[in-house]
Amino acid sequence: MRRLHNGRVHELVRQVTKVGVASLVPELVLRLAPEPIAPWEATERKAGSIQGPPFWAHAWPGGLALARLVLDGPGLVKGKRVLDFASGCGVSAIAAVKAGASEVFATELDVFAIAAIEENAALNQVAVQVRSDDVIGRDEGWDTVLVGDVFYQAELSRQVMAWLQKLHARGAEVRIGDPGRSFLPMDLLECVATFAVVPVPAWDSVVDRPARVWRLRR
Ligand SMILES: C[S@@+](CC[C@H](N)C(=O)[O-])C[C@H]1O[C@@H](n2cnc3c(N)ncnc32)[C@H](O)[C@@H]1O
Numbered sequence: 001m002r003r004l005h006n007g008r009v010h011e012l013v014r015q016v017t018k019v020g021v022a023s024l025v026p027e028l029v030l031r032l033a034p035e036p037i038a039p040w041e042a043t044e045r046k047a048g049s050i051q052g053p054p055f056w057a058h059a060w061p062g063g064l065a066l067a068r069l070v071l072d073g074p075g076l077v078k079g080k081r082v083l084d085f086a087s088g089c090g091v092s093a094i095a096a097v098k099a100g101a102s103e104v105f106a107t108e109l110d111v112f113a114i115a116a117i118e119e120n121a122a123l124n125q126v127a128v129q130v131r132s133d134d135v136i137g138r139d140e141g142w143d144t145v146l147v148g149d150v151f152y153q154a155e156l157s158r159q160v161m162a163w164l165q166k167l168h169a170r171g172a173e174v175r176i177g178d179p180g181r182s183f184l185p186m187d188l189l190e191c192v193a194t195f196a197v198v199p200v201p202a203w204d205s206v207v208d209r210p211a212r213v214w215r216l217r218r
Contacts (some may be wrong), residue, residue, distance in 0.1 A: 004047060009115040013056075016042045017116075021093065022059040022090070023198035024068045029123050030089055031116060033057035035202035040105075043112055056113035059091045061197040061204070061211035062140060062177030063148030067095035069175065069193050069213050070146075074099035080143035082108070085135065085150070085160070090128060092146045092177070097126035105142070107131045124200065136163050139170065148177040157183035168216040176214040179206045181182030189214040 016039040017031035033039045039054040049079070059067075059203050066084075070077050070092070078100035084093035096104045106117050106128050114130050121128040145167055151157045165188075168174045178184045191212045194215035199207035 004111065008046065009111055010119060012046050013044055013112060013115045016156070017057055018117075022064060023093060024064040024195055025060075025091065027071065027121065028067065028091065029090060030060060030095055030120050031123070032089065034200075040212075041201070044088055048085075052110065054057070054112060056089050056108070056110060058115040058200065058203045059089050059212055060149035060156055061179045061195075061206070063088055063091045064177070064197055065193065065195045065211035065213050066146045066148050066175060066177035068195055069177075070095050070099040071134065076105075077101040078143050081105075081141065082146065083126075083140075084146045084188075086146070086217045087117050087128075087130075088113055088148065090120045090121075092148050093117065093128045094121055094124050096144075096200075097121075097128060098124070101144075102142075102206040103129065105129045105131055105140075107133065108133050109134060111212040114167065124191055136160060138163075139158040139167060139172075142167070142172055144173040144175070146175055146177070149179075149181070151176075151178055152183045154183050155173065160189070161185055165216065177211060178214060179209040179211045181206065184214075188213075188217060190217050 043051045082101040093106035193213040
């Protein structure tokens with residue numbers, strides 16, 4: 001990828017999105033796009049190379065469910081150090097700050113997602129510590145770990161689940177938001193909450209299921 005100035009990445013995120021409200025969390029404002037193709041083409045033009053889908057321009061059902069969960073039950077994050085792994089547009093991270101977390105770390109590998117999280121945190125006037133390193137396999141003592149909609153690829157899902165099991169075993173509160181995607185290991189999980197998210201078919205083929213929040217079985 002051509003080296004992009006951070007300001008130009010932010011500029012693109014602002015150009016291809018509109019400030020709006022997503023399903024389930026009307027108290028948050030987010031920069032979102034109605035469909036993925038236009039933002040995807042724009043990132044490839046800007047980067048001068050093939051890019052992954054612009055997952056950051058949509059608030060996914062799993063992230064929305066986690067956001068609603070912490071806003072309705074702040075005890076899970078209040079006064080806690082929270083990790084929002086694979087934060088996308090940052091919706092769960094922003095909700096965790098609003099719900100009283102003492103520190104919230106949002107991780108992403110996509111430079112456009114990092115800019116989107118920063119844009120959305122600023123819009124909602126919250127401080128999120130955005131990180132671009134891959135934390136899979138690490139343990140930095142987070143009290144609560146939020147994981148929204150990442151069980152869409154076999155290898156990623158396997159790695160994430162093995163890591164979450166270790167965090168859970170040492171006492172971290174792990175919550176997974178997911179509508180039941182292909183690689184979600186439901187046999188290792190129990191559902192703790194169900195939310196009816198308004199489907200956005202232009203983004204998501206899973207439109208027939210509610211979003212659920214899961215935790216690891218004891
Ligand atoms: C479907 S999106 C979900 C985003 C957000 N959690 C939500 O629910 O709206 C999945 C995200 O995972 C990110 N991702 C994949 N592997 C990652 C990793 N190892 N570390 C951080 N982010 C990762 C992708 O860049 C993508 O933005």
